[in-house]
Structures are given as C-alpha cells and as structure tokens.
Amino acid sequence: MNPVQGKIRVGVLGFGGLGQAAATILAQKQEMEWVAVADHKGYAYNPAGLDPQACRAVYQSQGTVGYLEPYGTLSHQSIQDLLEKAEVDGYFLALPNLPNTFMASVAQQFIQSGWRGVLVDALKRTSAVEQLLTLREDLKGAGITYLTGCGATPGLLTAAATLAAQSYSEIHSVKITFGVGIANWEAYRATIREDIAHLPGYSVEKAQAMSDQEVAELLDQTNGILALENMEHADDIMLELAGICDRHQVTVGGVVDTRNPKKPLSTNVQVTGRTFEGKISTHTFTLGDETSMAANVCGPAFGYLKAGIKFHRQGFYGLLTAADLMPQFVR
Incomplete structure (x- = not known):
C-alpha cells in the first residue's frame, strides 16, 4: 500500500452516471489518483491514472471501458480480473444493487480474492445492508475495511x-x-x-x-x-x-x-x-439546492474512503457504516 503521505490509489466499480461523476470528481483531487475502473463488459487500469473524458467517450460510444486504448481489457468477469491485475488502495462501489443481493456477492468476491484494502458503497436498502452485516467476520478476517451506506441518504x-x-x-x-x-x-x-x-x-x-x-x-x-x-x-x-x-x-x-x-x-x-x-x-x-445528487453521493463516498484508509492502516478491519465515523475531506 502507498505510504501515508502518498496518493491514495482509487478504483471505481460501475461506470454509469455515478461512476462517471466519481471519475470527474477524482480528477480534481490531489490526494487521490483514479487508476482503475470496471463495468459489466470490461475494465481499464493505468497505475499512472486514467482520463475521465477518454473513459467516458469510449464507454458511451462502445458500451464498455474495455475498449480504452491501451489500458482497457474486455472481460465477462471484469471485477475478478481487475482485482488480479490492479494495485488499488480502495474501491468505490458505484454499482446498481439490482438484484438486492448483488453488493453482498461483490463483497464476497473481494473476500475470496485475497485483496486487502478499503471498500465504500452507497447502498440504499436496509435489507442489502443486513446482508453485508452477515459478512462482518469474513471481511475482518480478509483484512478489508468496508464502509457501507456512504452516499447522500444513507450517508x-x-x-x-x-x-x-x-x-x-x-x-x-x-x-x-x-x-x-x-x-x-x-x-x-x-x-x-x-x-x-x-x-x-x-x-x-x-x-x-x-x-x-x-x-x-x-x-x-x-x-x-x-x-x-x-x-x-x-x-x-x-x-x-x-x-x-x-x-x-x-x-x-x-x-x-x-x-x-x-x-x-x-x-x-x-x-x-x-x-x-x-x-x-x-x-x-x-x-x-445547487448541489447535485452526484455531488452529495460521490463527495461523501470519497470522504469516507479517505477515513477508511486511515483506519485500515491502523489495522482496523471489518464493517462500518456512515454513522460510525466521520468522513475526512479529500483535497
């Protein structure tokens, strides 16, 4: 993992409206570097940083960031393949929770992969968070700090x-x-x-x-x-x-x-x-009223991701919610 004074390497899973907004926000941050992204057809990874405009153009014209040259890869198991390839400190899960079990299944993918780091989601439904609660010990044992419900509401x-x-x-x-x-x-x-x-x-x-x-x-x-x-x-x-x-x-x-x-x-x-x-x-x-949904979801998500990195580096693993800790402002 990066030293504390280094940039936090961030991945975004999902590249719909929220994922694209998240990439735009990250481009304006000095403390975080957006290096990885996955959608349901492919992924892109560049340890030096990805260009939000280039990723958006490819996604909108061809349906997946997997076509991004030279950093994209087409894949039907994009999250798993990205996890094996990318060095990332934390991921924002900008994924649709449809079906309602989807986010818990993604968390299990991370647990089984051996990856260690911070995960942040913007889950909405109570029942979806309840499913994550059953994974608390597994997340802790895997060395993952998972922050759930960290968007606008919940968040x-x-x-x-x-x-x-x-x-x-x-x-x-x-x-x-x-x-x-x-x-x-x-x-x-x-x-x-x-x-x-x-x-x-x-x-x-x-x-x-x-x-x-x-x-x-x-x-x-x-x-x-x-x-x-x-x-x-x-x-x-x-x-x-x-x-x-x-x-x-x-x-x-x-x-x-x-x-x-x-x-x-x-x-x-x-x-x-x-x-x-x-x-x-x-x-x-x-x-x-001038703050958009994307601003009120993605901004807190990255604030919680920064706080999660601090906790993770101090050896705290497991599941927390937006009501358990204060987010830290990302410069």
Whole structure:
C-alpha cells in the first residue's frame, strides 16, 4: 500500500452516471489518483491514472471501458480480473444493487480474492445492508475495511442525524426528505430503477426486469416525477446500530424529477427529540439546492474512503457504516 503521505490509489466499480461523476470528481483531487475502473463488459487500469473524458467517450460510444486504448481489457468477469491485475488502495462501489443481493456477492468476491484494502458503497436498502452485516467476520478476517451506506441518504444525511442527535437525551424521530433533479433519467438508469422499486406495486425484481421503454412509459404517466414515501432505506438500521434510535423511528421519502435538473424540493433531515431540560425541539439540516445528487453521493463516498484508509492502516478491519465515523475531506 502507498505510504501515508502518498496518493491514495482509487478504483471505481460501475461506470454509469455515478461512476462517471466519481471519475470527474477524482480528477480534481490531489490526494487521490483514479487508476482503475470496471463495468459489466470490461475494465481499464493505468497505475499512472486514467482520463475521465477518454473513459467516458469510449464507454458511451462502445458500451464498455474495455475498449480504452491501451489500458482497457474486455472481460465477462471484469471485477475478478481487475482485482488480479490492479494495485488499488480502495474501491468505490458505484454499482446498481439490482438484484438486492448483488453488493453482498461483490463483497464476497473481494473476500475470496485475497485483496486487502478499503471498500465504500452507497447502498440504499436496509435489507442489502443486513446482508453485508452477515459478512462482518469474513471481511475482518480478509483484512478489508468496508464502509457501507456512504452516499447522500444513507450517508451524508445519516451522519448529520447522528451529530444532531447529540443535543438530546431522547430521540423521538428522524425524518429524511430528499429532492433529486436530473435532466435525463437515462444518465442514471440503475438509480432510477432502484427508486421505482420503492413505488407501490413494484419490487426490486419487477424494476430490474423493466426495459428502458417500460421505464420511459412509466415516467410519461407521471410527467417524469417519482414520489416516494416510507422507503426501505438503510438510514434506519444504521442509526439503530449507532444507538441513536430504533429503526421504526426513522422515515425516508422524497421526490425525483427525471426531466429537470432543478430539485423539486430541498433535501433535508429533521431530528426531533427531548433535551435534558425536558424541552422538545427539532434540528434541521438542509442541503444546498445547487448541489447535485452526484455531488452529495460521490463527495461523501470519497470522504469516507479517505477515513477508511486511515483506519485500515491502523489495522482496523471489518464493517462500518456512515454513522460510525466521520468522513475526512479529500483535497
């Protein structure tokens, strides 16, 4: 692994909307070097660093970074092949969690490969995090520091709720409300499908099986708006594990506009509780409307990755969530 003063070598798994945004963010960082990327058809690796624009152009024109010359390789087992070839300190798993068992299966690939380092995901569903919890001892034994639920929600807003809770002797509720605006849903196909899976009458399996045409038809029926309530979001289990409150006290919902980059409402978290003086109060933390979904997901993910590297170098392995430690700002 790099010395502490050296650049952190980062890989990104998945090169859809979030993966491409992650690459763009990494290009602006001095403390991290983006050296590896994989999609479902291939991978690219350059220890001196990859060019986000070149990778994006190849991916959009040919469907995989595997065609990137001279660093790309076509592969039907791209993650496994990349792990064998690349020297990487930490990976951001910008992967669609469809089916719901997918992220846990990726974690098992890392465990079985013998790779040691830091993994960060932006998982949404409670049940997906529960599956990772069963791998805690395996991750620890493999020398992997895995940080889960480190996007916006779960992630940034879960961490904010954890801090806000400290003013109270007793927590009554945590309410997370998000607004997402994107100009074109096709830039975030997997994310939108995961959101559709939360709608009444839909499931992860049903959303995964939908063709792009079927998704477009659904969005036509709703004028591009997805209104989501009482979502199965891992903020609940993360706050419960952190001892903040019971999971049933946490609610998550929001509005996604798939045709307009302007947020339909401001993303915020409200933490209500009773102080030691017996007063009931609410803390509200609101994200700036100008910050995009990608900024609020990828930024925290890399902040947690940096914190994870510090923990890993001190010999701490296993599973943590965004409510367990503070992210560190990546310069």
